[in-house]
Amino acid sequence: MKFAYVLAGWEGTTSNSRILKDAFVREDPLVIPKGKYYLGDVGFMLKAQVITSYRGFRYHLKEYSLRGPQNSCELFNHRHSSLRNVIERTFGALKKRFRIIASEMEPHYSVDTVTDIVVSMLYSS
Numbered sequence: 001m002k003f004a005y006v007l008a009g010w011e012g013t014t015s016n017s018r019i020l021k022d023a024f025v026r027e028d029p030l031v032i033p034k035g036k037y038y039l040g041d042v043g044f045m046l047k048a049q050v051i052t053s054y055r056g057f058r059y060h061l062k063e064y065s066l067r068g069p070q071n072s073c074e075l076f077n078h079r080h081s082s083l084r085n086v087i088e089r090t091f092g093a094l095k096k097r098f099r100i101i102a103s104e105m106e107p108h109y110s111v112d113t114v115t116d117i118v119v120s121m122l123y124s125s
Contacts, residue, residue, distance in 0.1 A: 001086065001089070001090040001093070003090075003122055005023070005030050006118070006119060006122050007019065007022070007023050007026075007030070008114075008115045008118040008119050009111060009112070009115040011111060015043060016040065016043035016044050017043060017045040020040070020044055020045060020047070020050065021045065032049040032050075036049065037049050037050070037051050038050050038051070039051055039052075039080065039083055039084055039087065040052045041053070041084065042055060051080065052080075053076070053077045053080045053081070054073040054076060057071075057073045057074050057077050058074050058077060058078075059077045059078075059080075059081055060081060061078070061081050061082065061085065094121065094122075097121075098117070098121045100117060101114065101117060101118060101121075
């Protein structure tokens with residue numbers, strides 16, 4: 001539950017693919033070490049070192065509660081979903097610890113201020 005790379009400052013409506021593409025070309029780019037892989041959801045572009053799930057097959061953990069994976073694609077998606085669950089729990093833990101980023105109530109802060117908050121809290125954790 002540790003962050004290897006932080007790219008804050010994008011608005012919530014920006015597509016994951018656009019953010020990932022930008023991360024690879026920045027002055028301080030995202031570099032995925034050889035032999036390592038990052039998990040991405042279906043919103044991410046296809047990239048050799050970014051593993052996304054199979055489309056058209058069951059994915060969410062709840063979907064496997066009545067019957068387990070029926071083929072290799074479903075087994076992959078089940079394991080992918082389990083790992084992505086750790087990522088979601090990590091964000092949940094941060095939002096619980098730093099309620100200022102989870103609150104949808106006033107006061108609202110500018111994108112620049114929220115970016116500074118996110119980056120400073122990640123480096124202080």
